[in-house]
Amino acid sequence: MHLKIDRAVYAAIVRAAQQAAPLEACGLCGGKDGHVTRFYELTNADASGEHYRLLPEEQFATVKDLRVHTADLLAIWHSHPSSPARMSVEDLRLAFTPETVYLIVSLAVPDEPELRGFTVHHGQPETVDITLTARETNEDAP
Numbered sequence: 001m002h003l004k005i006d007r008a009v010y011a012a013i014v015r016a017a018q019q020a021a022p023l024e025a026c027g028l029c030g031g032k033d034g035h036v037t038r039f040y041e042l043t044n045a046d047a048s049g050e051h052y053r054l055l056p057e058e059q060f061a062t063v064k065d066l067r068v069h070t071a072d073l074l075a076i077w078h079s080h081p082s083s084p085a086r087m088s089v090e091d092l093r094l095a096f097t098p099e100t101v102y103l104i105v106s107l108a109v110p111d112e113p114e115l116r117g118f119t120v121h122h123g124q125p126e127t128v129d130i131t132l133t134a135r136e137t138n139e140d141a142p
């Protein structure tokens with residue numbers, strides 16, 4: 001699987017992760033046809049540096065906003081302030097939706113944030129290839 005992510009969204013995820021550290025930041029991403037163009041930061045209801053929990057009412061409001069913009073929910077993102085960009089045991093346990101990409105940004109190397117994506121089938125993570133795109137890019141150009 002392959003996901004394109006607008007550079008502005010990537011920058012927003014990194015910024016949110018850095019601002020929330022040492023706690024985990026989390027949120028949702030939306031777009032169309034595997035291209036993420038919309039970023040939402042949600043409350044980490046766990047207020048923890050080792051796990052996160054999205055609030056159902058915020059998720060609902062986000063999905064509603066995506067619909068207004070005729071976009072789909074494409075990814076759930078969260079940060080790992082000090083551990084690698086890998087799905088933790090807890091992350092895998094809570095990954096219920098096989099269609100959703102789970103994005104993790106790691107700040108383990110502070111100057112080199114690392115963003116990785118995964119889908120989870122039957123508790124097993126599969127890596128999703130990520131390409132960062134410029135907003136100016138004309139996707140229809142040959």
Ligand SMILES: [Zn+2]
Nearest residue numbers: 078080088091
């Ligand atoms: Zn995690």
